[in-house]
Amino acid sequence: MSGIIRVGVIGGMAYTARELLRWLLVHPRVKITVVTSDSSAGKPLVGAHRVFSGQIRKDFLFSSFNPAVLAKSCDVVFLCLPHAESAKRAAVLLNAGLKVIDLSADFRLNSPAVYEKWYANKHPCPELLKEAVYGLPELFRKDIPKARLIANPGCYATTAILSAAPLLSNGWADGQGIIVDAKSGVSGAGRKLDARYLFGQTHENFLAYGVAQHRHMPEIDQILTRVLGKKQAGKKVEITFVPHLLPVHRGILATSYLPLKRAYDAGQIQARYATFYANEPFVEVLPLGQFPELAEVQGTNFVRMGIKVTKNGRLAIVVAVLDNLAKGASSQAVQNMNLLFGLEETLALGGQAN
Amino acid sequence: MSGIIRVGVIGGMAYTARELLRWLLVHPRVKITVVTSDSSAGKPLVGAHRVFSGQIRKDFLFSSFNPAVLAKSCDVVFLCLPHAESAKRAAVLLNAGLKVIDLSADFRLNSPAVYEKWYANKHPCPELLKEAVYGLPELFRKDIPKARLIANPGCYATTAILSAAPLLSNGWADGQGIIVDAKSGVSGAGRKLDARYLFGQTHENFLAYGVAQHRHMPEIDQILTRVLGKKQAGKKVEITFVPHLLPVHRGILATSYLPLKRAYDAGQIQARYATFYANEPFVEVLPLGQFPELAEVQGTNFVRMGIKVTKNGRLAIVVAVLDNLAKGASSQAVQNMNLLFGLEETLALGGQAN
Amino acid sequence: MSGIIRVGVIGGMAYTARELLRWLLVHPRVKITVVTSDSSAGKPLVGAHRVFSGQIRKDFLFSSFNPAVLAKSCDVVFLCLPHAESAKRAAVLLNAGLKVIDLSADFRLNSPAVYEKWYANKHPCPELLKEAVYGLPELFRKDIPKARLIANPGCYATTAILSAAPLLSNGWADGQGIIVDAKSGVSGAGRKLDARYLFGQTHENFLAYGVAQHRHMPEIDQILTRVLGKKQAGKKVEITFVPHLLPVHRGILATSYLPLKRAYDAGQIQARYATFYANEPFVEVLPLGQFPELAEVQGTNFVRMGIKVTKNGRLAIVVAVLDNLAKGASSQAVQNMNLLFGLEETLALGGQAN
């Protein structure tokens, strides 16, 4: 496809929206036509997101949410809304003929019952769950171009799934006993005005939360179960997931502990990961002995992993980093848009230079 | 014992020394008589540690290391030295008749071979390894008063050992498959002038290091093996230990994953911990559903723990916090000193007030 | 006076209250009898201030505000309340016969009109303004013991006033053209749930606020005008005050620019400051060429200053640091309490040791 893609952003005050705008503003094939905000409609966008001053016209205003207008002026819309709210609007926008990339959790789980259990309300449009494509290009690249509705993965889920997939898909691990000890920057919580996220509660602090009961756990289980090799058909992955809150803005580091079905040496495991991701433009597996740091991926669409195996060869340790706002949300959404519109997948996301 | 304890601090420029001085200066039974520093001998102590300005006389100078002088002017000395260096001086000071509390790693491992493997040099005085008492009062309180030489535990080791001891000592866990995912503030590295610890490399960053090969791992294994209940005699604990570097000054949070021999519910595990530490003045086990934060224990000698059990009842998750410079080093050293001199264990360390 | 001082803390959820409790808990002559909180009455204090776990009995509960009970069980109360609210309760408590140390701004300004202008409401009990003693011991030490009502100074005001007093009191400066460029940690704002104080808005950020129109400006002007030497009687000090928000928890650093009436060299100015504060236990003037850092005074009751004079000798630059929660609020309140009850001024506040 050639020409310009006209893009709408719904929920334009959210951190994910701001980050999405950052990527879209430098995308050579994108024109941002509408940015909606229920609370700020009619106000200038640069007033809320002063970092874009000079990059966006001063008279570019937040719009209110109007499906008819959006349908006329956009080819695709990104939803940066709280869950439940997102699903309701997605249904309306799909009916209006738009393609939808949803950054909320609403279309990630394929079971309405599981959704209701973890998100505490009935799914507003369960009939769309089957249609939604899980927008993790590394695993579901082929499904994305045909989608009308893309469920952009959770930030923790992206990290955990990519950390485990190589060993589950070839059967070296069977998905039992996996522990994911994850640490996320504060922006994972968005712009919420909650005392927990005050500077005074977060700076020079660290804590675990949602211990073994975080909402991304069922999302990870569901996708990793799909990843299981054919010989393991019928089995279910159930991970133990413990997230922690880091005193940084951006980034997730997840340390995954993966029991192996028999002993492997570190070289074998590293080679398996390196092979699995060999053609992935945004996943890099480090040589043995190297581990990635948060700072390496902040502001980028990249995932990086380091591998270790315990002395007895029965436990693989995978340390993976990504930027929760970027590959864990907004730049991954742009990656999905690129695939959806037949563009080069890496366009405007960083890529081999010079 | 009554009267004043005359205290010497060896290696007075170290972070642990500074923290130790902080505790000693408000101890009603302590007089700091000598603080040595090879590099700063003859210079005023408040010049190096300006935070004590007003608390220590301006003309209190760092001394050079002189065992004879120390023997005359001290009842006990604390060693805040790099490993190997510490053992050499400990031997000299013991010969001079002093009691020694060593904050280095030199007397924590009881096998010279294991020491040599992890610390890359021959132990300077292996004959003292048997005599040294491991100064973790919660487990070895009775041994401490009789000691000449106390090996003050490592910060990670204190956290991990206290997190696992209740389940190993009663046999609910057998010490196999334990994973300790630990996160420490930067002060754990001391005052080292290493590019890794520059603000520009640490702030807004997070990383794993020493993945499954950190020096505290054998220390934890050795002590937890001693903790194993009698029915498990002959077994050896081998944990998987992965430390991470937090962008905070002080504090360790360790998330321990402990496989259980059969299914227990969370109430049983919490009760076991609460009972095990019921009489401990500095260990607090939280009610189910609560987890501790770093900020709660910074600057204190306290350890706090929260408990979770996975749905299938086969994995206990223990989140524990302490201050690596305090309970993980200097205030624990003072706790050991209190025991060594027959003082109230909690003296000057905070305790039931009013 | 001998015996124990029974202390009440009003508004026990505030940051200043927490800090005050930290100091009071280690004060050998204090018994904390009541801590009130309108929102948390009946709940355990250690639930809100978990850092005191182990230091305060678990069954010590927040009380509701009851002047009769307070009068019976306290010798003095500290008010850690928002302005206006504080004055109302102060009046009631004074009537009940209590001594009051007020940490709010309500009794710092001696003019009801100025108060109304800056605090946007009529003063609830203007008749008390004359009686209140401004609790800055370095300037008004003699007035404090006789007071019923002490107005504990503002954190910025303490810093700015102590930075300028030596030159105004001897007439080397006349109080015209003084600029105070101040930088404060986030705790200066208390526990307020305001988006500005979210981690995401504060970390890795810095900003000016209340530029030349901050509420501490009239407080500084009023006190510095009192400080002016006799030859300057009738003159009024009017400073330019610009506060900034630092991404740290605790501490204020103020850089004051003081025009001199004629040229002085740096040695003269430094000597003037050193002499002026020679007998002050908590103010330290550094030698020429040295400047203090925030970290030196965090958690302490100390103020430290470094001095510079510009090449032409006409402008003194004073860099001063203190801890806004300690000398800028709670430990200064304890210092005032010590004076009020005839105790040694430095008791439990750190002082010459060993």
Add this chain to the structure above:
Amino acid sequence: MSGIIRVGVIGGMAYTARELLRWLLVHPRVKITVVTSDSSAGKPLVGAHRVFSGQIRKDFLFSSFNPAVLAKSCDVVFLCLPHAESAKRAAVLLNAGLKVIDLSADFRLNSPAVYEKWYANKHPCPELLKEAVYGLPELFRKDIPKARLIANPGCYATTAILSAAPLLSNGWADGQGIIVDAKSGVSGAGRKLDARYLFGQTHENFLAYGVAQHRHMPEIDQILTRVLGKKQAGKKVEITFVPHLLPVHRGILATSYLPLKRAYDAGQIQARYATFYANEPFVEVLPLGQFPELAEVQGTNFVRMGIKVTKNGRLAIVVAVLDNLAKGASSQAVQNMNLLFGLEETLALGGQAN
């Protein structure tokens, strides 16, 4: 000019080099042909700057410094070297026929004597000082295209000069009594392995340094003296400059205090600034009552300013922010390159979008 500009970066390990590469890698008209590093020659660039992994070929190696090779393969070179070293190599590269943009301080001062006083060594090639163009486009845009050698301004200097220029150039201020109280992130110090920049010394800390004797002071004085309006010919600007070290990575906020020759109201001053910078793509003057924050400009080439005037109308207060690594160094260098090669000045630096 059309076609691709072949660019060399000298001193490729520096923070400024890394930042420069970040900008150059997304510049549509630039090909990075050589990056030199004396210490890392022969090693892969992505090993040192892992953030570019995926953006730069893994086999792109640091080169050693070879003027002949550089002359053949580059149209322009950027110098990211320590002062003195930079001037030496600049001379060689100019002789080899290259255009040079120097990010060091070596060609900013036009007097060898002043250089020697502040940089403690004789200038290696004083004859080039006259030729060098001071690369601040907002003031010297016309001189840049013809230059062989551009002295890229200091980060503090850029902030201070742009803050004062509007009032000096029209004579509302005469340059006497100006105070610039500046606060910079730690990256201003580059990658220096100095204990002052350890996390443990910087985090949760703040301090003044180089009080009224920082090297950028003469640079500011020199340029502002050139800015003085014609009526003030012969006068010299001498500012008082006090820099401080913020616990953030990136960004400078400078609060400038500018005495006015007569009383003006705030509206007049704001209008003067708004007019002066009306056509500047990268300088934004905020409406009265608004002040900028560091976070708004981090990672961008923008400068933003807020204005206040004191009650008596005689002192203008200007709060300005920029990113010390970007507009204060590397993106300003790219802006200079754009001008030098006749490209659109804003190319690849952010600009009016959509």
